[in-house]
Amino acid sequence: MKHAYVFPGQGSQFPGMGKNLYETNEKAKALFEQANDILGFRISDIMFEGTEEQLKQTNVTQPAVFLHSVIAFLCLEDATPDMVAGHSLGEFSALVANKVLSFEDALRLVAIRANAMQKACELNPSTMAAVLALDDAKVEEICASITDEVVVAANYNCPGQLVISGSIKGIDIACEKMKAAGAKRALVLPVGGAFHSPLMLPAQEELQQAIEATAFNNPVCPVYQNVVARAVLDHMEIKQNLIAQLTGAVRWTQSVQAMIADGATHFTEVGPGKVLQGLVAKIDKTVATDGVN
Template identity: 80%
Template sequence: MKHAYVFPGQGSQFPGMGKNLYDSNPKAKELFEKANEILGFRISDVMFTGTEEDLKQTKVTQPAVFLHSVIAFLCAEPAAKPDMVAGHSLGEFSALVANGTLTFEDALRLVFIRATAMQKACELQPSTMAAVLALDDAKVEEICAAVSAETGEVVVAANYNCPGQLVISGSVKGIEVACERMKAAGAKRALVLPVGGAFHSPLMSPAKEELKAAIDKTTFSVPTCPVYQNVVAKAVNDPAEIKQNLIDQLTGAVRWTQSVQAMVADGATTFTEVGPGKVLQGLVVKIQKDAVVNGIN
């Protein structure tokens, strides 16, 4: 009976996020102020009083979700003691603070570099993502491959969120064609998402070099418990492997379904989501019906 801690990614943000933490906990206040200093702007003000629109910019969203998650984890009472950790996309950086691989400060710097590099990559080519519901994973992959081969556009399976829920990523034209075909193949829905780019696809390649350079300069410690990383969907303890998987994650798929299945196979019975929202709690239950789920936010 092991306890897994999981951390959400982009899309979980909401206006006012983290304010209760800041107001009620001196340690949280100190960490938010340290973050403002590291980033060179008052991200806490954007989180507490900004609009939904303000929070949507990738370079704000990613550090905001990271801060909410990590500060909630570090201020948890009684102290959180994970047997294993995982994070959805950006949430992987939060997970790496939770298991001692990265310091709070180093992880925040990496998240900001990643977010800025991804935003730049998004601006290079019009690209987007779409959610495909109630279609077999293999069928989704097959259609993506066919559309890419026939049109020369980029279309890939990007987020394996839970059985029957997969997000595809690619060029605007490629995604449009793929969505039509997904519906024709029997998908309940194939819905273009309001995102600014094709995350977890080859179109994020321009961001890779910048992130790699920053990761190479950062100290990664041996973790206190394994992290189940998105691109490999299995337990990883080796700092060099963790680094490489983080770099590969920018252009690789988020294998969330497979990661949760691997955690369950390795003994996880309870999953605690730490951070804004309850998205991962919902996904975990869809992947493993009898898992005990709860949240710290």
């Protein structure tokens, strides 16, 4: 019986996020103020009082979700994870939870990642789409059949829910083909660009320099990383997988299955929203889920 802690990614933000933590916990308040200093602007004000529109800006969204998750985790009295994982951006939160990265270093990397991804989106207008109720192999086959545009499987969220990523034209073509192949829905998402696709290569190069210059410690428990969907304990391999993640797929279904195979019986989602609790339940109904925010 092992306890897994999981951390959400971009898209789980909401106005007022983290405010209760700040107002009720002195440690949380100090960490939020430290984050404001590191980032050079009062992100806490945007999180607590800002609009949905302000929270959607990538340079705000990613640090905001990271801060809510990590500060909530660091304020837990008795959190001793047997294993951790994070969805996309959430992998940085997971790496603070298992002591690979310090709070300060992880926040700096998240800010660099957010800004680099924003620039890559502006360089190559691109998008993502959710494909529902179509077999993973069929989705991959359709993506591979579109050879003159970039289209790849990006997020394996749970069985029957896969997100594809690529050029705007490529995604439009893919959505029509997915529907024709029997997908219940193929819906373009309101995102800034083609995350977890080759179109993020310019951002990956910038992030790689920052990651390679940052100290990574050996973890206190394994992290199940997005790109390999298995337990990783070597800090050098963790670095490489974190760099590969920007252009590689988020294998969330496979990561959760691997955690369960390795003994996880209880998943606690730490941070804003309940998205991951829902996905874990769809992947395996027999495990317990709860959340901390």
